[in-house]
Amino acid sequence: MFTRQTVSANAGSNLRRLLPFRAKPEPEIVSRPRVWCGVWNQSNPAEAIRCLGVEAVWHDARIAFGGGTVWMDSSEEWVVCGDIILNNAPELRRNLGLPEASEGQLLAELIARHGAEEAGRQALGMFAVAVYNRRTGELLLLRDSVGARTLYYAEDGAQGCWFAARLHTLKRSPAVSDELSLPALQHYLTCAFVPGEQTLWKNARELAPGTVCRFPGRVTSIYWSLRESIWDDAEPLESCATRLRPLLEDSVRRVLPSLGAVGVFLSGGLDSSLVTALAKQFASGEVHTFAVHFGADYRNELEFSSMVAAHCGTNHHVLELPGTLIRDHLPESISLLDDPIGDPLTTPNLLLARAAAQFTGTILNGEGGDPCFGGPKNLPMVLHSLYGQSDSCETAYLRSYQKCYDDLPRLLLPEVHVALQKEVPPEMIFAPFFHAPDLRDYLNQLMAINVRFKGADHILTKVNNLSTASGLLAHSPLFDPRIVDFSFALPPHYKLTGTTEKVVLKQAVADLLPEAILTRPKSGMLVPVQGWFRNELKGFARAHLLHRQSRIRPYLNQDLIREWLDYKGCLFPRHGVKLWLLLTLELWLRAQE
Amino acid sequence: MKCIHCSTDNKYTERQASRQKCKACGHPFAFEPKTDSFQMNDPLFARIIKGVSADDTLFFTPRQLWYELNRRLLARKTFGCGAGVLALMVGGGLLAQSRHLPPLLMGLPVVMVGAMAAAATTAKAKPGKTRVPKMPWQTFEMTYLAKWTTTHGAPAKMLQPPAVPAPGQAVPPWSRHAAPDVTAYSFDRALVTERAEIAALLVANNFHFENNCAILSLDGYPFGNADTIKAMLARNPTLKVFALHDATMEGSQMGRTLRGVNWFPDTAIPLIDLGLRPRHVFASNLVALSGTPRTFPTGTTSTALGAEEIAWLEQGYTAELHTLRPHKMMRGVYQGFARAGQVDNAEVDADGFIIIDNHPSVWVYDGGADVYAADSFG
Numbered sequence: 001m002f003t004r005q006t007v008s009a010n011a012g013s014n015l016r017r018l019l020p021f022r023a024k025p026e027p028e029i030v031s032r033p034r035v036w037c038g039v040w041n042q043s044n045p046a047e048a049i050r051c052l053g054v055e056a057v058w059h060d061a062r063i064a065f066g067g068g069t070v071w072m073d074s075s076e077e078w079v080v081c082g083d084i085i086l087n088n089a090p091e092l093r094r095n096l097g098l099p100e101a102s103e104g105q106l107l108a109e110l111i112a113r114h115g116a117e118e119a120g121r122q123a124l125g126m127f128a129v130a131v132y133n134r135r136t137g138e139l140l141l142l143r144d145s146v147g148a149r150t151l152y153y154a155e156d157g158a159q160g161c162w163f164a165a166r167l168h169t170l171k172r173s174p175a176v177s178d179e180l181s182l183p184a185l186q187h188y189l190t191c192a193f194v195p196g197e198q199t200l201w202k203n204a205r206e207l208a209p210g211t212v213c214r215f216p217g218r219v220t221s222i223y224w225s226l227r228e229s230i231w232d233d234a235e236p237l238e239s240c241a242t243r244l245r246p247l248l249e250d251s252v253r254r255v256l257p258s259l260g261a262v263g264v265f266l267s268g269g270l271d272s273s274l275v276t277a278l279a280k281q282f283a284s285g286e287v288h289t290f291a292v293h294f295g296a297d298y299r300n301e302l303e304f305s306s307m308v309a310a311h312c313g314t315n316h317h318v319l320e321l322p323g324t325l326i327r328d329h330l331p332e333s334i335s336l337l338d339d340p341i342g343d344p345l346t347t348p349n350l351l352l353a354r355a356a357a358q359f360t361g362t363i364l365n366g367e368g369g370d371p372c373f374g375g376p377k378n379l380p381m382v383l384h385s386l387y388g389q390s391d392s393c394e395t396a397y398l399r400s401y402q403k404c405y406d407d408l409p410r411l412l413l414p415e416v417h418v419a420l421q422k423e424v425p426p427e428m429i430f431a432p433f434f435h436a437p438d439l440r441d442y443l444n445q446l447m448a449i450n451v452r453f454k455g456a457d458h459i460l461t462k463v464n465n466l467s468t469a470s471g472l473l474a475h476s477p478l479f480d481p482r483i484v485d486f487s488f489a490l491p492p493h494y495k496l497t498g499t500t501e502k503v504v505l506k507q508a509v510a511d512l513l514p515e516a517i518l519t520r521p522k523s524g525m526l527v528p529v530q531g532w533f534r535n536e537l538k539g540f541a542r543a544h545l546l547h548r549q550s551r552i553r554p555y556l557n558q559d560l561i562r563e564w565l566d567y568k569g570c571l572f573p574r575h576g577v578k579l580w581l582l583l584t585l586e587l588w589l590r591a592q593e
Numbered sequence: 594m595k596c597i598h599c600s601t602d603n604k605y606t607e608r609q610a611s612r613q614k615c616k617a618c619g620h621p622f623a624f625e626p627k628t629d630s631f632q633m634n635d636p637l638f639a640r641i642i643k644g645v646s647a648d649d650t651l652f653f654t655p656r657q658l659w660y661e662l663n664r665r666l667l668a669r670k671t672f673g674c675g676a677g678v679l680a681l682m683v684g685g686g687l688l689a690q691s692r693h694l695p696p697l698l699m700g701l702p703v704v705m706v707g708a709m710a711a712a713a714t715t716a717k718a719k720p721g722k723t724r725v726p727k728m729p730w731q732t733f734e735m736t737y738l739a740k741w742t743t744t745h746g747a748p749a750k751m752l753q754p755p756a757v758p759a760p761g762q763a764v765p766p767w768s769r770h771a772a773p774d775v776t777a778y779s780f781d782r783a784l785v786t787e788r789a790e791i792a793a794l795l796v797a798n799n800f801h802f803e804n805n806c807a808i809l810s811l812d813g814y815p816f817g818n819a820d821t822i823k824a825m826l827a828r829n830p831t832l833k834v835f836a837l838h839d840a841t842m843e844g845s846q847m848g849r850t851l852r853g854v855n856w857f858p859d860t861a862i863p864l865i866d867l868g869l870r871p872r873h874v875f876a877s878n879l880v881a882l883s884g885t886p887r888t889f890p891t892g893t894t895s896t897a898l899g900a901e902e903i904a905w906l907e908q909g910y911t912a913e914l915h916t917l918r919p920h921k922m923m924r925g926v927y928q929g930f931a932r933a934g935q936v937d938n939a940e941v942d943a944d945g946f947i948i949i950d951n952h953p954s955v956w957v958y959d960g961g962a963d964v965y966a967a968d969s970f971g
Contacts, residue, residue, distance in 0.1 A: 068954070144848045148952070336826045359967075379778060379779075379780055379781075379805050379924075380801075380803070380805055382778050382780075383780065383801050383802055383805070383806075383807065384802055385775050386775065386815070386818050386821065386822060387796050387801065387808075387815055387818070388796070389796065389799075396802065398801065399802065400802070442775055443775075443778075448702060492777070493777040494776070496778055497777055497828070498777075498778065498779040498828035498829050498830075499778070499779045499780065499781055499828075499829045499831075522951065543681065571647075571651075571920055571924065572803060572924075572927060
């Protein structure tokens with residue numbers, strides 16, 4: 001049944017029904033949910049863990065876990081604590097002969113029988129765990145292949161290790177000081193997120209996806225990496241699409257709840273549309289779809305999301321998010337992030353998640369389609385390869401984010417520049433991908449960088465942070481590692497041909513979606529951030545960014561920020577995006593105090 | 594004159610005594626304003642470089658620097674303008690005392706005359722009143738730029754024109770990759786300039802990169818890869834092509850060239866004219882060049898040009914793209930891209946060009962798009 005409900009900011013009663021919270025003037029800090037965490041190799045760990053704000057739920061002389069559930073394997077040698085959602089739990093129960101095992105017990109058993117690396121490969125889903133061997137005293141940190149769940153850790157001077165699912169929890173440990181990492185700050189300004197294993201706090205690290213990290217010694221091994229497989233250039237497109245379709249179906253089917261409704265964030269683009277269509281095909285309960293727009297003054301593409309919803313027969317909800325609502329919830333949404341993410345969709349995502357939580361506990365999205373199957377954002381890099389400029393590929397890639405890379409000489413204060421001269425240039429974080437022996441094709445190199453950094457450190461972390469804060473379990477089925485592997489075993493021109501992106505994906509779902517969705521040009525989610533800073537966010541931004549005690553003042557040039565607030569100082573109209581990035585940073589720093 | 598290295602002020606007598614070197618740091622001066630026919634001085638030339646390069650952030654051509662210098666020379670106050678301003682000040686003072694009728698009666702006419710004098714000296718260009726450079730190019734290049742380069746080094750952001758291969762000279766393809774594997778792809782739009790120098794300027798400033806736009810020139814830029822890029826462009830059935838040309842007779846014919854067999858003969862591919870035209874010179878008072886009067890060859894008059902514009906060109910006037918500062922040029926093109934996407938049922942002239950600017954201010958930046966297209970929605 002297709003129903004369409006429009007909620008306007010002017011329809012007060014409707015808005016209150018869909019959004020039970022009230023717009024608050026400035027709730028800068030919210031109470032954050034308790035998260036699992038632990039400490040290893042500290043004297044009296046059960047006492048030490050209290051500084052993370054939790055009591056120990058399991059401990060021995062060397063380690064303490066808190067804030068979450070602890071599981072063991074059948075021999076009780078391996079202790080596991082963390083976030084675990086396994087999409088292949090039924091198969092694992094059969095294979096391991098443990099029909100009653102919980103997902104945590106399954107992972108512990110896999111580790112015990114096959115080792116952590118193989119366990120990571122066999123476990124399909126979202127997980128980030130700390131694993132302790134009671135016999136050897138060894139600590140392992142394990143994160144899923146694509147980074148759907150997060151794990152942060154810090155070593156202290158006594159060779160101990162503190163770890164937590166969320167950075168704000170880890171920040172409480174004595175191992176993490178208040179000192180900002182300037183290289184991470186520089187990366188944030190150029191990417192709008194903090195890529196790689198660094199965090200904005202100097203001593204805190206993030207475990208990379210697809211890795212196991214062992215203590216003592218902090219020895220890291222990679223159990224899953226992005227690599228090309230040999231493909232057959234002669235394989236017809238239809239054949240590739242036929243092989244892809246069951247993977248797509250399976251990845252969606254596995255994450256659908258067995259009971260109750262499921263929701264999909266539906267933008268009307270190809271990726272979220274195909275997830276909607278497959279969810280509707282396989283879900284046992286109702287399928288609710290959710291779209292947003294930002295008011296009558298700004299362009300939107302609701303016609304496409306409405307078209308898909310009608311075609312698939314979902315309960316469709318359209319949420320209007322005026323700029324004033326965005327402004328009022330901006331501090332709260334930023335405070336929920338681990339590292340800052342300067343994506344103008346963070347606050348809309350939070351509000352959308354809260355609206356969706358009224359109808360379902362499980363939400364799906366279309367994230368992953370771009371990194372895996374092409375995307376026009378790669379074309380500037382193709383141009384770069386054809387013109388004889390002196391910039392390296394790494395530098396060009398960093399510039400392609402179109403954030404503050406070229407502004408850094410003016411934006412960073414001179415003393416910050418001096419300090420950064422001793423550090424590795426920011427673009428070098430991408431260098432290994434352009435020289436990887438496993439990635440020969442240029443497009444695949446770009447996609448690998450997208451999956452590894454934008455996927456793990458931006459999109460999936462944002463989804464995780466904001467959905468869990470809303471009480472939702474969010475899934476990104478197109479980031480299923482099997483789909484990622486498949487995309488790197490394709491002839492590249494089935495991902496991007498001419499300017500047509502996602503060629504094989506469109507072919508694989510051609511029977512599911514209207515022609516208009518399959519053929520519409522890629523546009524991205526239209527966020528009127530440029531307009532917001534002329535209007536609804538103007539005073540708010542000035543008050544925060546130019547305040548005498550603004551937290552970014554010790555690092556950034558206020559004169560340039562003032563220019564941007566006056567819509568000057570940028571060659572192209574990107575003031576809004578840059579101001580959002582800076583405002584996010586300012587609010588994030590305030591929320592850490 | 595202040596030294597541009599240490600900011601120490603050096604009087605004329607001190608400069609004479611030190612043989613044109615700074616008394617504090619010893620750096621030589623390039624110019625001596627007391628004896629220079631244009632009163633050129635080092636700090637002024639440094640400011641001109643900063644102005645054209647947007648504070649050393651953008652690359653520029655030597656001719657853009659020349660035009661920037663001439664804009665400064667032309668902006669120097671004339672007698673008429675100065676008299677007008679003085680009259681305004683006096684009249685304003687009288688009006689301020691205008692509680693009594695006699696000062697009011699005296700002040701008003703003075704203000705009116707002053708305003709008229711100031712306006713007359715800053716009248717917009719029209720045929721016959723076009724602004725042309727005060728300093729000839731050869732003087733600038735051989736004397737002023739040469740002196741500056743010898744004394745202070747070439748400006749860091751100044752681009753030399755790329756070397757255009759001789760006709761028939763083969764240039765090997767260039768690629769960052771040992772096995773070029775990017776030719777399966779294409780681009781949303783192409784920008785074609787008349788000459789390599791402008792194309793290279795845009796590429797140096799990353800315009801192609803920022804706007805997903807292939808950049809080519811009629812004389813073969815990028816040398817060695819132009820044919821590859823044209824073949825890649827042919828893969829996009831919804832390609833848009835933009836032309837960027839000087840305000841010249843030849844520039845106005847660029848549409849015909851781009852419809853030639855070596856470019857985009859398929860009329861389904863829209864050609865959009867973003868080039869300079871005389872109307873832009875009139876509206877923005879751009880510095881132009883004067884030359885020998887000539888007439889349009891028979892049958893080549895562009896239907897897009899008005900009678901006033903044709904008359905201006907036939908008087909021998911032209912305007913180069915170099916007359917625009919780099920940031921103004923790029924913003925204008927960017928603006929043109931945005932407008933081309935919004936135009937329905939656009940007028941197409943006989944040369945196949947789509948005309949998108951229905952008013953003369955296409956080179957005026959209006960702030961651009963209000964929306965940002967985010968990558969993710971989840």
